[in-house]
Amino acid sequence: MRTENIKSDVLKVRIDSETLQLIEQARAHVNLDKSKFIRQCIQERSKAIISEHERTRFNTEDWELFFSMLDNPPKPTERMKMAAKTYQKIIAANEI
Numbered sequence: 001m002r003t004e005n006i007k008s009d010v011l012k013v014r015i016d017s018e019t020l021q022l023i024e025q026a027r028a029h030v031n032l033d034k035s036k037f038i039r040q041c042i043q044e045r046s047k048a049i050i051s052e053h054e055r056t057r058f059n060t061e062d063w064e065l066f067f068s069m070l071d072n073p074p075k076p077t078e079r080m081k082m083a084a085k086t087y088q089k090i091i092a093a094n095e096i
Helices: 017-030 034-054 060-071 078-093
Strands: none
Touching (some): 017 034
């Protein structure tokens, strides 16, 4: 089944001649029409920005704590033990 990407939204942008010249020169190198080149650039840059802002970052102290917890995990609480038992029951009930 083929899905069509219908382009119905319009974005009007004012652009200076220097930027327009850069766009024209760059799009000619990749052999794309202006609209497709601009859409592709916007998508790539938008994805990069979103990825950068949604990435979890750890400082040195965070990393040390993380690896310390892996090496020396805390003893399970009663609540954790009950959660593990509940999980095991759910898994056992769904066995094929």
